[in-house]
Amino acid sequence: MTAPRHHLVVGAGTAGLSAVEAIRRTCPGDAVTIVSAEPDPPYSPTVLPHLLAGRIDASRIALRPESFFARDRCQLRLGAEVTGLDAERRQARLADGATLAWDTLLLASGSEALRPELANPHGVEMLGFTRLADLRALRARLGDRTRVAILGAGLIGMELAEALVHVGPGLRVTVVEQERQVLPRSFDAELAGGIAALFESRGVTLRLGRRATALERAGGAVALTLSDGSVELVDLVVACVGVRPRAGFLAGSGLAMGRGVLVDRRMATNLPGVYAAGDVAEGPSADGTPGVHPVLPTAAGQGRVAGSNMAGRDAEHEGWLPANVFNFFGRVAMTVGATESMKRARPAGASTLPHPPGQGKFLRILRPVTLEAERNRNTTTMPGCIYLASSSVAEIMKDISGSPVFLRGVGTQILTASISCRQEKSVEAWMRPFFTNFAN
């Protein structure tokens, strides 16, 4: 029997708390300290659009009940920001000068918003939409007739736009996107066009195929200049141009870094006893290619694996597959796999699921999925992207029940022999965690 150990978890989000659960299952006598830079009880950023739209109440967003933390040998420290690590001494430094020692350490600090590069000579405020503090700032500035410009039509920007439509009919919402379509990393142009039309029918103005280049004060308003020379007069600007791993505080720690903290399938970093999971981690995808995959089910899965290994087990993450679910105006859109536009949108040199030119077809499967999937079972194509729009999650689950994601065969490197049998999963199995998390 091993002596009880102390596990330090940096980040009280989905990855961190999934790890704590796994540690408890295996070693209930071990001590755990969870630190969060924020003052709020642990929550998931996925609630932000729902809070803004009034679909849920702030009293219902806690990721775990208080009883989860009120245990012997468990300490939750809120408002405690880790500013550095001393890997040799196995100590984390906090912003207030205190130190915390660890036997094992999990880095689960999530991601932070990217800021667009544009001229801003007057220092016009640009809000974000990734943390509760952002939501509070946004709410404090919203009036009945506020004109809001959202920079970026990715999932976060579009979720924000949808939520603002629900906030009030007097708001004027404009979304600016440099690609020619909305949701360029998730859906192909044709399908994204359908989503865009729905947003426009609800009063959202889309300015696609142009970048925001400058912000200036114009009386009481803000003049937002776009790359085509046009100017939008707005009251508020919210930047939703992407996220990156929140890893600045790890500089000089000796951790191997890529875009995020590099981890293997066990979620182990290059430093002994140090693990990373969730948005901050750069771990293997389903085909082994490393990458950052900032979505909730990946954070939960990686956190579970990291926690098991911190507690002395030997668990491996199956790897992530690009996948997401987008709820908008009572509909659900779903994507699995890499789309052509996702590949284009990735910066050169960034890790990606490899798809050599001319190989790999990306099928859009509209209902009935099962029939389409069956038809392709014996071909060389991989349904790399799946899209459904439907009125209910239950309907989608019925449709995709039993439909295979072809992770074997030929056509792309993801289909090579390096994919072991455990990677053969149905679409339903890949997507279940997304629907479990977001069914509404």
Ligand SMILES: Cc1cc2nc3c(=O)[nH]c(=O)nc-3n(C[C@H](O)[C@H](O)[C@H](O)COP(=O)(O)OP(=O)(O)OC[C@H]3O[C@@H](n4cnc5c(N)ncnc54)[C@H](O)[C@@H]3O)c2cc1C
């Ligand atoms: C608006 C919005 C909508 C989203 N919608 C979806 C969706 O529909 N589907 C989906 O799959 N994903 C969605 N995501 C992404 C999803 O929220 C993240 O992938 C997931 O929350 C990542 O979990 P995590 O545990 O890695 O990080 P987080 O949940 O972000 O937790 C990070 C934790 O680390 C703490 N922290 C950070 N730095 C430090 C430090 N230096 N010291 C101490 N603590 C620190 C933070 O305070 C926080 O407690 C959405 C994200 C946003 C912002």
